[in-house]
Amino acid sequence: MNDPTLAPQWQKLVNHSNTIADLVTLFENNDRRTEDLLIDFEGVCFDYSKQLIDKSTKKLLIEFAEQMGLSDAIDKLISGYKVNTTENRPALHTALRLPKGASLIVDDIDVTKQVHQSLDSMAVIVERLTSGTWRGYSGKAIQDVVNIGVGGSDLGPLMTCMALSEWTGEEQITQEGLFYNCIETHFVSNMDGTQLDKLLSTLNPETTAFIISSKSFTTSDTLSNAQTALAWLSNNYDNEKSIKRNHFIGISANVKKMNAWGIHKANQLNLWDWVGGRFSMWSSIGLTVAIKIGMKNFNELLAGAHLMDKHFIETPFTDNIPVMMGLLAVWNSSFLDINAHAILPYDGRLKYFPNYLTQLEMESNGKSVNLKGQKITFNTCPILWGEVGSNAQHAFYQLLHQGTQEVACDFIAFINRYDEERQDIDQQLLLQHKLSLANCLAQSRVLAFGNEAVDLQEVCSAMSAMHKNYRGNQPSSTILIDKLSPKTLGMILAMYEHKVYVMSVMWGINPFDQWGVEIGKVMAKQLNDAIHQQSLDYDDSTNALLKRICNL
Numbered sequence: 151m152n153d154p155t156l157a158p159q160w161q162k163l164v165n166h167s168n169t170i171a172d173l174v175t176l177f178e179n180n181d182r183r184t185e186d187l188l189i190d191f192e193g194v195c196f197d198y199s200k201q202l203i204d205k206s207t208k209k210l211l212i213e214f215a216e217q218m219g220l221s222d223a224i225d226k227l228i229s230g231y232k233v234n235t236t237e238n239r240p241a242l243h244t245a246l247r248l249p250k251g252a253s254l255i256v257d258d259i260d261v262t263k264q265v266h267q268s269l270d271s272m273a274v275i276v277e278r279l280t281s282g283t284w285r286g287y288s289g290k291a292i293q294d295v296v297n298i299g300v301g302g303s304d305l306g307p308l309m310t311c312m313a314l315s316e317w318t319g320e321e322q323i324t325q326e327g328l329f330y331n332c333i334e335t336h337f338v339s340n341m342d343g344t345q346l347d348k349l350l351s352t353l354n355p356e357t358t359a360f361i362i363s364s365k366s367f368t369t370s371d372t373l374s375n376a377q378t379a380l381a382w383l384s385n386n387y388d389n390e391k392s393i394k395r396n397h398f399i400g401i402s403a404n405v406k407k408m409n410a411w412g413i414h415k416a417n418q419l420n421l422w423d424w425v426g427g428r429f430s431m432w433s434s435i436g437l438t439v440a441i442k443i444g445m446k447n448f449n450e451l452l453a454g455a456h457l458m459d460k461h462f463i464e465t466p467f468t469d470n471i472p473v474m475m476g477l478l479a480v481w482n483s484s485f486l487d488i489n490a491h492a493i494l495p496y497d498g499r500l501k502y503f504p505n506y507l508t509q510l511e512m513e514s515n516g517k518s519v520n521l522k523g524q525k526i527t528f529n530t531c532p533i534l535w536g537e538v539g540s541n542a543q544h545a546f547y548q549l550l551h552q553g554t555q556e557v558a559c560d561f562i563a564f565i566n567r568y569d570e571e572r573q574d575i576d577q578q579l580l581l582q583h584k585l586s587l588a589n590c591l592a593q594s595r596v597l598a599f600g601n602e603a604v605d606l607q608e609v610c611s612a613m614s615a616m617h618k619n620y621r622g623n624q625p626s627s628t629i630l631i632d633k634l635s636p637k638t639l640g641m642i643l644a645m646y647e648h649k650v651y652v653m654s655v656m657w658g659i660n661p662f663d664q665w666g667v668e669i670g671k672v673m674a675k676q677l678n679d680a681i682h683q684q685s686l687d688y689d690d691s692t693n694a695l696l697k698r699i700c701n702l
């Protein structure tokens with residue numbers, strides 16, 4: 151069934167949404183609420199008791215999922231069925247983390263074999279770089295690696311390198327018998343060259359390599375940055391062939407384009423059209439991550455994701471974290487009309503996590519047409535944004551507490567952070583971590599219960615109560631994890647990937663295409679020509695702006 155409004159439980163959920171009590175009442179009415187609405191799985195605790203639901207909401211949502219054929223849809227995803235209907239291909243990111251020895255035959259090909267061959271090729275490159283045997287044009291070992299990519303070819307690896315920077319590659323002994331420290335990794339995505347310009351001024355061309363990460367190898371942002379990098383190297387050494395051989399690695403599903411650009415065969419890593427860009431971090435697109443944290447840790451990341459895949463596939467809906475996350479997101483958006491979702495990690499290492507999720511969720515589910523091509527009549531993906539929670543408290547939490555918008559929030563925190571044995575910091579960092587956890591709990595409490603959570607006497611002593619009114623009733627989930635590690639990060643990322651898929655199944659949409667971004671690319675090409683040719687063939691506004699840009 152594609153149109154969820156035809157499912158018998160849809161109308162029941164609509165009616166039910168008008169009767170749902172506020173969070174204070176929901177907690178008062180059930181003193182076992184958190185037992186009912188919390189799932190623990192392998193060090194990941196998902197507490198959704200502060201969502202605006204009661205027992206019957208959960209029951210109705212699960213029945214709704216059954217009516218929408220969610221079990222069958224999960225089977226189809228995992229087994230390589232062509233779930234990406236508009237592009238007629240599977241979305242097999244789960245195959246990227248299948249263990250060695252597993253087998254998954256799709257169109258007569260064992261994709262697991264392909265995946266592990268690619269991981270082996272990655273391992274060779276990682277080894278050559280981190281052991282110092284990969285040399286630049288002048289014979290010096292490479293010390294800096296710059297990932298040039300955008301969207302899925304940037305956000306996942308960037309976020310993971312930041313999150314796992316404490317798991318940097320192990321020191322190795324080079325052929326000369328020296329210890330070689332971890333390679334520095336950098337990321338460049340901006341089309342305008344700002345990042346690259348600044349970064350290049352700090353790098354040595356003799357010891358810098360570039361990874362051109364682009365599934366399509368046609369993305370103008372990436373290719374223009376790659377050309378600038380090539381020009382920078384060519385200014386320093388006049389032998390393009392040698393530069394390309396020693397300083398450029400290509401990662402793409404488009405081998406023809408990599409060849410045409412001049413990426414040496416031995417420096418090419420492949421992926422497949424069945425890997426969606428925003429789901430590609432587990433493939434060779436994760437090379438920069440593997441360079442940063444080492445292949446062993448990269449494999450741990452994959453193993454964590456695989457563990458979550460198994461949980462998603464095998465666990466009954468009621469105890470299934472991604473399923474419940476997805477159903478709650480659908481409930482908030484389509485039934486409660488809550489169209490904003492804030493991602494609030496209380497850990498600086500997850501700084502780029504909200505950015506990564508904006509693409510994962512909004513590029514996947516920002517759709518208004520169902521699988522049959524019919525217009526949708528309900529709200530789909532909310533607007534997602536976020537920031538490290540404690541920073542956000544001093545930026546946009548005012549709106550969460552007292553604005554007119556309803557916003558659902560995800561609080562994310564790790565129970566354990568710093569090594570208790572560390573002497574150098576005098577326990578101060580441990581105190582900071584506890585302070586951060588306290589803030590996380592405090593904010594979710596005030597958002598849920600408003601005035602009921604604080605001592606109003608004190609707060610309202612001086613000013614009008616209205617200005618100090620905390621309305622509460624903002625729904626949130628808290629994801630509390632034992633500690634951050636490659637494994638738990640893999641679990642969390644896979645958890646959100648599956649949440650996105652669940653939402654799409656419930657809405658009857660295809661989360662694996664992104665036609666909405668294509669027209670902008672075509673139009674940009676035309677306007678680039680217009681700027682170069684100084685032509686004014688557009689609407690009044692665009693022509694007026696072009697005149698100024700071209701000084702006409």
Ligand SMILES: O=P(O)(O)OC[C@H]1O[C@](O)(CO)[C@@H](O)[C@@H]1O
Nearest residue numbers: 300301302303364365366369427
């Ligand atoms: O890896 P590529 O092909 O350069 O694409 C980069 C990004 O551009 C998009 O296609 C959107 O324009 C994303 O889906 C993708 O992750």
